[in-house]
Amino acid sequence: MEPGGYRSRHIDMPFVGTEALAAGTVNRYQLRTRYDALYRNVYVPRGQKLTAVDKAVAAWLWSKRRATVVGLSAAALHGSLWIDARQPAELNQPSRTRPPGIFIHSDVLAEDETCVVQGINATTPARTAFDLGRRKGQTLAVVRVDALLQATQLKLPEVLALAERHPGVRGLRQLEQVLDLADYGGESxxxxxxxxxxxxxxxxxxxxxxxxxxxxxxxxxxxxxxxxxxxxxxxxxxxxxxxxxxxxxxxxxxxxxxxxxxxxxxxxxxxxxxxxxxxxxxxxxxxxxxxxxx
Incomplete structure (x- = not known):
């Protein structure tokens, strides 16, 4: 298991360059010739097509394991399918400084709105649905909430309860409509x-x-x-x-x-x-x- 708890089956997963060198997993020549730096000190195999999960993990590693994975990246970690890997990875942290390919949010997250997925801090399925369901484009929001319902044990009343705790936030009216339209049987x-x-x-x-x-x-x-x-x-x-x-x-x-x-x-x-x-x-x-x- 890599530091921070994320299980890597092999070096094909995103990894921290200095840690891999210290562990002897790769040498400097291999690091330079076989891998590309996706972000500062975060490497991926050269030429490998990255998934939404890969990008989420890489972004979290870039944050030095301090940020919380949110939005589409959190949905990917929870197992949601049909997420476009071309979308930027999404993190939540106080600092807005970021490299290209990462989108930063600075929301205040309650303790029960986050959880640990494969050693990575991420928003819970309910908070993830709460965030995605408020984004512009009602149909796409329903698609994304349906995918979360398929991938997790999420129940719609959990999202409704979360919405009641956040009165006045942007997109609540759409979220209510999305939750009414969402279905546990939407398989694609x-x-x-x-x-x-x-x-x-x-x-x-x-x-x-x-x-x-x-x-x-x-x-x-x-x-x-x-x-x-x-x-x-x-x-x-x-x-x-x-x-x-x-x-x-x-x-x-x-x-x-x-x-x-x-x-x-x-x-x-x-x-x-x-x-x-x-x-x-x-x-x-x-x-x-x-x-x-x-």
């Missing part, structure tokens, strides 16, 4: 955006990740829908079309759903990009055919 950004599309058209799905059974046999899981009407919607990512085995499984599964009385609407990336009206029309047709008042 596109699923979240699809759910919001229905919601904005007065057709909010009543369930997400609907398990369908034929007796004791588990047929499959539908991304979202209205189980009371047996109408479901599946978002089909590229793997559903490029993997022949997955495609065959989908066809067989759809036949089983139909035998059980389910009506399914499939949505792909092309529809999500520019044909929202078709998605709504097809889904509304199936709902009305099932007797739903939409």
């Amino acid at each position: 950004p596109q699923e979240t955006r699809l759910r919001l599309l229905f919601t904005n058209n007065g057709m909010r799905p009543t369930r997400t990740q609907i398990d369908v059974f034929d007796g004791r046999y588990h047929v499959g899981r539908i991304d979202m829908g209205w189980p009371e009407w047996k109408v479901g919607v599946q978002y089909d990512g590229i793997q559903h079309w490029q993997d022949p085995r997955r495609r065959t499984k989908d066809i067989d599964q759809n036949a089983e759903y139909r035998e059980l009385g389910w009506r399914l609407v499939h949505v792909g990336a092309d529809l999500m990009r520019a044909r929202h009206d078709i998605i709504i029309a097809r889904t509304r047709t199936e709902l009305r055919a099932a007797g739903a008042p939409y």
